[in-house]
Amino acid sequence: MNLILLEPPDWLDASHARLTDARRLQHLRDVHRAQPGDRLTVGALDGRIGRAELLTLDDAEATLRIEALDREPPPPLPVHLLLALPRPRMLARTLEHVAALGVKRLTLLHTARVEKSYWQSPELRPEKIRQHLLLGLEQARDTRLPEVAFETRFKPFLEDRLPALLANRRGLLAHPGMPAACPRGIDDPTLLAIGPEGGFVDYEVERLLESGFEGIHLGERILRVETAVTALLARLF
Amino acid sequence: MNLILLEPPDWLDASHARLTDARRLQHLRDVHRAQPGDRLTVGALDGRIGRAELLTLDDAEATLRIEALDREPPPPLPVHLLLALPRPRMLARTLEHVAALGVKRLTLLHTARVEKSYWQSPELRPEKIRQHLLLGLEQARDTRLPEVAFETRFKPFLEDRLPALLANRRGLLAHPGMPAACPRGIDDPTLLAIGPEGGFVDYEVERLLESGFEGIHLGERILRVETAVTALLARLF
Known part of the structure; x- marks a missing residue:
């Protein structure tokens, strides 16, 4: 937790926030070893980044005085990621990776090699x-929360929604055996398609x-x- | 398991192998759904890649007839990775990632922000x-197993072993706030240093x-x- 991300319910007023969830309180205590008076990096969900003073910290809550929110969050990647739904445990880690790397649009897609049971996983709540x-x-x-969409049927997605996604993006299909090596350092708006474990089947490719x-x-x-x-x-x- | 890696104890003779460990047997049964007669991709540890016919598969063992070992494994990355020892669970995943990506030399290093207890973890066995x-x-x-070395003291490593490692390699220190962006697509022999969670401390940098x-x-x-x-x-x- 290199940033305390303040969601709407965390705000007490325009310059104060209160955290009450066990995860963040424990992190402040045990990892940051934070003390009242410490300055911490904070950000407003979908907004700017700045710093806050920790006013109080106990087992039930932490209170913060927001001193400034004066920096923009890092720029997003110019990519919409189209990812075959991974198995649940890998989905969890992949969501963290892609959010950290700056992906802001993610579509989870059903393909032939995605097990149908994955769509019932609690990880998709x-x-x-x-x-x-x-x-x-x-x-x-x-601070900018990615948007996640689900496409549970390959063919309707391909026929009805894909054309609009590709209208103003460069479509890149990452698949073993394709002729071109992955390009480097592009800045085109991109739709990047990545298959499941075992890959896209030939028909899908x-x-x-x-x-x-x-x-x-x-x-x-x-x-x-x-x-x-x-x-x-x-x-x- | 996209390759059955045959270690010396697996070989019965020059063209036959037997697997008896539960992990690989279960993978053949449940993921590959392999049947006698199937052709599988195999490789000899530190050797070549080819294919084998599955002769038998039951709960106790699988037997294979090696048909050919006629391809070289993929080329390694020209990198020696110098990595501050991660916490045990992250170490496990990182070892898999770096082996899959083609790193062949890895040194796990103690730094100021590595918790001393990590060096006692069973994950280091x-x-x-x-x-x-x-x-x-x-x-x-x-097929080529990476070599892993441990350096449990930063200063003796820096003074006694680092100069030889840097003698014929380009040293790259990945650290937030450094002036240069990570270069792209190099092929120099490289020593790549990566710090722990929280980074290298200023003295180390x-x-x-x-x-x-x-x-x-x-x-x-x-x-x-x-x-x-x-x-x-x-x-x-």
């Missing part, structure tokens, strides 16, 4: 997803290429989804 | 480290820069060690 995204923002000192994606690869190594997501984002942007 | 590295190799279809490292950064976002390691390797090489 809005409050769970939000919690993982907040952890990523707190880690990276960002063909349809995505027909729809306007360029196929790219990261070399002959096969990476886990969470490793591939970080590696692709770091190399592309 | 050679067999545990080896197991995580093997998982990374199996994932990436690689100064000493590493004096020793010949170039300071580089990944932008204003603060990443977890496991995310930073993958992002740096993907951007650099």
Whole structure:
């Protein structure tokens, strides 16, 4: 937690906030070893970053006086990530990684090799997803919460929603065996498609290429989804 | 497990192997849903990659007939990774990531912000480290086991062993706030230093820069060690 992210319920008035959740209180006590009088980095959810003085800290609450919110959060990556739904435990970590790396739009997609049961996982509940995204923002000192959408049927997504997403973005399909190496240091608005463990099936690859994606690869190594997501984002942007 | 990595005890003779460990048997049954007659990708530890026919599979063992070992494993990254010892759970995942990404030399270093207790963790036992590295190799279809060294004292390492490591490598120190952005797509032999959660302390940064490292950064976002390691390797090489 490199930033205390203040959500609307945390605010007492325009310059004071109160934290009452066990997770953040414990982190302030045990990791920061914070004391009243300490200056801490804070940010307003979807707003600016600044600093606050810790006024009180006990087992039930922490109170903060906000001194300034005078900096913009770091710039987002110019990417909309289209990710085949990973298995639940990997989804949790992947949400933290992508939030920390600056992804602001994420669509979780059903594909042939996504197990149907994954869509019933408690990890997909809005409050769970939000919690993982907040952890990523707190880690990276960002404040802008990513938007997450679900597409539970491949073909309707491809036919009805994909054309609009690709209308003003460069489509990149990351898939082993594609002809082009992953480009480096681009700044185009990009729609980046990444398959599940085991990859997109041939039919899906063909349809995505027909729809306007360029196929790219990261070399002959096969990476886990969470490793591939970080590696692709770091190399592309 | 995209590759069955055959270790010396697995070999029955020059063209047959037997697996008896529960992890790989379960993976063959439950993930691959393998049947006798199936062709599987195999590799000899520290050797070549090829294919084998599954002859038998039951709860106690799998037997394989090696048909060919005719391909070299993917090329390694030209990097020696110098990593402040992460906390045990993150170490486990980081070992898998770096093995999958092609790191072949890893030195785990004590620094001021590494908790001393981490050095007593069971995760540092050679067999545990080896197991995580093997998982990374199996994932990436690689066969060459990385070498892992421990440096439990910063100053003796810096004074006695670092000069030789830097003699024929480009030293890159990844640290927030360094003046230069992380370079992209280099192929120099590199010694890449990455600090612990919370970073290197100022004294350590100064000493590493004096020793010949170039300071580089990944932008204003603060990443977890496991995310930073993958992002740096993907951007650099």
